[in-house]
Amino acid sequence: MDYSQFLVMRGEISLLVVFLLIFLIDTFGGQKSLKGLSIAACVLFGLHTIWNIIPVDSASAFGGMYQISPIASVVKTVLNIGTLIVLLQSISWVDTADVKLRRGEFYELLLVTLFGMYLMVSSGHFLLFFIGLETASLPMAALIAITKKDSESYEAGAKYLFTAVFSSAVFLLGLSFLYGVAGSLYFGDIAVAIAANRTPLLIATLVFVLAGMGFKLSLVPFHLWTADVYQGAPTQVTSYLSVISKGSAAFALLLILYKVFFLDPVIWQGILWALIVLTITVGNLFAIRQKNLKRFLAFSSISQAGYIMLGIISGSAQGMTALVYYVLVYIFSNLAAFGVISAVEHHSGKVGMDDYNGLYKTNPKLSVVMMLAMFSLAGIPPFAGFFSKFFIFASAIHSGFYILVLIALLNTIISLYYYLLVVKAMFINNENECAITPFRSDNGSRVSLVVCVAGILLLGIASCVYGYFTDLSMLGI
């Protein structure tokens, strides 16, 4: 056997090493070393991120089951950055009484799901893809339910697990149809076998595969679990779920559509068209009425997923670039918002929008960070969110989806309304009697928020990032 092909998987291997080290510390380290586990996890994961920051060349291993391309390895780096921010934000949270004893599990489960996402992003075979999908989903249910004493967290875990299993079943059904048609599970073989062959069976297959991924991306109508789970899960897990899991699923879906179904894009573009319109609109309509910030961000992330899909629908390298860029910006913006929420929640236990009234007077810095995050999510120039929306709209326009972009644009107006509601609460509304008192957030959150703010402010101006992504996605997936 040619062992050198393991080198192609060096991203996965280094992640595995990080995982094993943490596992060892957790298992054999004494009570004292557990205290340092959170720091150790950040440092180790930071090293892993830096180690893999240079994209690898296109390569395949294990008979084409595992395939990697420069842009896919950039996606992994983007996921790494997001995970690192989440890890930083959870440093103080894992010390709370509720999770203290299980903090090792938190890190282990988190890294395992990330490993699953890695496999999804770089698979060339549906079997590996499915293993990745499951590895990314099932431990997530345990993560969501990690705060044992909290019944909401429990409920959320159960709901997530049921829906995940159900959607996997649907996805698997689609796969079995595909296998029946093509006789193979290799992406390349299937693409050849189904070329421009528009039978009802294939359409059903496509819809089932889309539904399976739509669950992970929480596209409407596969999204109903999202709000309950986001609200119930611990904030750190919610933020991980809303950006990392979603970002990896978006790229994985793009991979399937571009590699397997690329010969007949019209049919899946039609389906996606409808899904995007539904997702953005319904997500927005629900977001308007939310009073709980975590629930609010759940719906906002549903509509954001709709925008991300605009990069896929264009079916071009430009769309792929725009998608990766969008995910990167979205990671910074959304994690900034979640970082503030978790800091406030950690301090006062409050997550309602009314609780944020007058936050600017008591915690001006956090309010400004939150404001920047909201502006970036809403796409207000000159923040990064504007540029990511601009690029993703441009890619869809280039492929001729004028009406779709128009609908998306109209929806940004609605989204502006509810994002600004948060800003209004913080800056304009008067404090209520039980306002959040001034406090100092922990160092981990502070570092992560500084990173996020830097991302929001600089990514739009520094076009080199986008140019870099463009160059890499030109090399193909």
Next chain:
Amino acid sequence: MEYSVIILLLPLCMFLFLGLAGHKLSERVAGILGTVGLTVTAVVAYMVAFNYFTMPRNAEGVFDTLQPINFEWLRFTEHLHIDLGILLDPISVMMLVVITTVSLMVHIYSLGYMHGEKGFQRYYAFLSLFSFSMLGLVVATNIFQMYIFWELVGVSSYLLIGFYYTKPAAVSASKKAFIVTRFADLGFLIGILILSFFTETFDFQTLMSNPTSLVTETAGMTFMGCSVAAWAMALIFMGGAGKSAMFPLHIWLPDAMEGPTPVSALIHAATMVVAGVYLVARLFPMYCAVPEVLDLITWVGAITALYAAVVACVQTDIKRVLAFSTISQIAFMMVALGVAFDTDLHAGLGYMASMFHLFTHAMFKALLFLGAGCIIHAVHSNEMSAMGNLRKYMPVTHITFLIACLAIAGIPPFSGFFSKDEILTAAFEKSAFWGVWMTAVAGLTAFYMFRLYYRIFWWNKPDYGHHTPHEAPKTMYLPLIFLALVTCVAGFIPFGEFVSVNGEAYHIHLDWSVATTSIIVAVAAIVLATWMYRSENSKPKALADKFRALHTAAYHRFYMDELYMWVTHKIIFQRICRPIAWFDRHIVDGTMNMLATVTNGVSYSIRKLQSGYIQWYVWVFIMGALLIAVLAMCF
């Protein structure tokens, strides 16, 4: 010369730092920090200039155009993309020197002038912002980058004019400046869009490599009797005319004098207002391809020069006199560009002359404004009636002011003489008509400047009471001395060696017939001014009574502001804005309100979808998938 990027980054960092953390610093620290930052910037700019001009010329005898930094920022189509970068060529390097020098002087000067003002830190933050924007404007590699920085200087100018935001006059002046220049920039933007639509590029170097591309691309296309190419270039000129306060878009500049005086020196005399001239110079080969626009520029410039010079003769607020003098002098530069009709070395003399005058004017006009600042600082008034005989009290200011007046009047050996002489020569070369016109304006210039000079430093001895005027502090008069020295020697710089229309070295030689005429005219004007204003007398009043109509009209700036007021209020507001407002309020808002109500209603009615029951979730999931599948099969 990658290090030239420091010139942009340092002022930007200063702005961010002073803007964000300024309130925590003491006045002294903030001021010194800003000044040191700009000193470093200026040193780097001088290094760039030195390295650039000592570089060997290329085979055609021209300095290479360098682009040390250029990166793509936003890509629209395959050809069309906005870049951000740094372009170094003779005029941009020359502008770097001018801007950093004047800005540094203003920074030092403001340490004394703004001492004790509320918002001192904010003032320095804005100065840094302005320096950054202006430097970014001149080194822009493409017209869109220029436009971005163009708007940024507009914003910083707005912020600085309205610095005393508790004064209603300052607030309305800043608003006026912003609106008028924005209106002009609308034309600029349309011009850019037309230009880039046909030439498929924003990039200056690509445009310059084929300056007739716009004309050939739009061949045969006309709009309202003029060719599309002419429209595009004229609209771009409109942006320049707005910034450079050309008639009839000049109305904002006199009001802009409400800002702090050092700001007037920096922005509204030396740097920002010449951006329009710079724009035309930057695109000069393209303007040569549309000679009718060059004629337009000449006419606009000539009318502005005359108009502003006449108005300047009767104003009584010393800063307004200087403001109108600025308008008139910038118009000189515009005329110089307009009469240069070709990119040939000799026919393009006006190009060199205009850049030369831009350079010398920036120095002596900054000097005049800073001197005026000292005077205002001493007597606490802008009005001539509060001044007189100040030469006794303020010797340094007096001498430096006199040098600047001699320079602007065109008396050798001061710098203004040399540059103005080149402009007049260029005008005479085009036609005797323009030559005579501009010589007459030059005479008027000498007259109103010496009227100003005598009214401030001679005339009578008003009763200063116990509040005797005194010389300004050191931080204020040292910049004056420096600028005065520059004014004395700048004329001897072999400017044509560095900057000329096609880049080849041009040896400046005085055309003695033109020079003699202009000296005689200037001296005559000065003698007249001496006779009228040396000591207090009734001659000016008698003259004003004799030409009462003309005097009143000129005093009211020929009622241009009133005309604008009438047009905007009576015609635009009443006839156009009212119906639009009605439409907006009832139709647009009505639609929007309806949309909002519908959105809200739908949002309320579908809330049951989110029931919390997982059975229901799964049901929707599978039904949704099946429905989509069925629909997809049908289509």
